[in-house]
Amino acid sequence: MAITKENSIIGFVGTGVMGKSMAGHLLKAGYQVLVFNRTKARAEELIQMGAVWQDTVAELATRSNVIITMVGYPKDVEQVYFGKDGIISHAKSGSYLVDMTTSAPALAKKIYDESLAKGLYALDAPVSGGDIGAKEARLAIMVGGDEAVFDALVPIFNFVGKNVILQGQAGAGQHTKMCNQIAIASTMIGVCEAIAYAKMAGLKPETVLKSIESGAAGSFSLTNLAPRMLVNNFAPGFYVKHFIKDMTIALASAQEMGLLTPGLELAKSLYDKLAEQGDENSGTQALIKLYLEKNQ
Incomplete structure (x- = not known):
């Protein structure tokens, strides 16, 4: 019923x-x-x-x-x-x-x-x-x-x-969510690197986004989180600390299955560093800080 x-x-x-x-x-x-x-x-x-x-x-x-x-x-x-x-x-x-x-x-x-x-x-x-x-x-x-x-x-x-x-x-719902988080983890790295590259190349990141978000590079992160990065809006839609929790679960599950996940491992290491710098309660888009700090 x-x-x-x-x-x-x-x-x-x-x-x-x-x-x-x-x-x-x-x-x-x-x-x-x-x-x-x-x-x-x-x-x-x-x-x-x-x-x-x-x-x-x-x-x-x-x-x-x-x-x-x-x-x-x-x-x-x-x-x-x-x-x-x-x-x-x-x-x-x-x-x-x-x-x-x-x-x-x-x-x-x-x-x-x-x-x-x-x-x-x-x-x-x-x-x-x-x-x-x-x-x-x-x-x-x-x-x-x-x-x-x-x-x-x-x-x-x-x-x-x-x-x-x-x-x-x-358990299948949670396994599926791990697939989702694994996909997001590497995507967030790509979004941050794209924005950092645009800045270093002397482009206007806002204009770059207009071109690439509707093409093959399009993603939720690119459309919804990249604009927040550009105006230094790091309010949490999803907390850094919770994303680290999710990646920790995904890594443990992957290891149990003997699955290689180098992209996930890299993303978690970057978010761990971000949290150590005091951004654990920021939104996941705060990852851009690591790139901009290094390249400024």
Whole structure:
């Protein structure tokens, strides 16, 4: 049975840069939404829109039949699902659990297995599209889990994303997100080097972008993040620290499979350096700083 606004109460854990917009779309669609965040102030806008604040994850879990999590790190996912006040222990039998955090594939499988044993239905469903995709409800949503559970939740996914695909069994969504992050990692290096080259060649980078973003070099990063680089706008659409987390997961998974990923290794080393310089809370476009500092 499909989950609709008439037969569901959605609990949303994590109302940061991405989660706030996603939960907001569900409220606007007419769903009843309960919210929890470690810092209540970051949920105030949603509360003003009609979301109902919950003091603990356990409280939220007992009152919802669809629980969506969008937190920071695998350790946060572990705590939210398996901690003393965690979702697995407190969710009602028959509830749907959807972790949309970018996390480890093995952790997604653990959540799935533990949920099934408790009569709960879990999906891993990480997203891509950044703050812009979240605000405009056009995220790509990569899902792992059972097809029947996916089908039941598609109406909810469709309010926050435009490209919603079931990739396979539990963990497949997270593996797909790793593919996404691997592709982005090397692309960001290319975007930064292209801008640095344009500057060194005496070109106007803004004009260069107009020519190359619509050709074979086109990408989300080139169209959406390069313009931010040019005006020194390093506000986070996606945090450097979270990208480093994602690349760490991808590298570990690749190593487990015996896969060579030199581009990913290079990108992570550069972002590690950027974080060491104090930019861990900047947006990923701040990578350009390394290139401009070296070439000025």
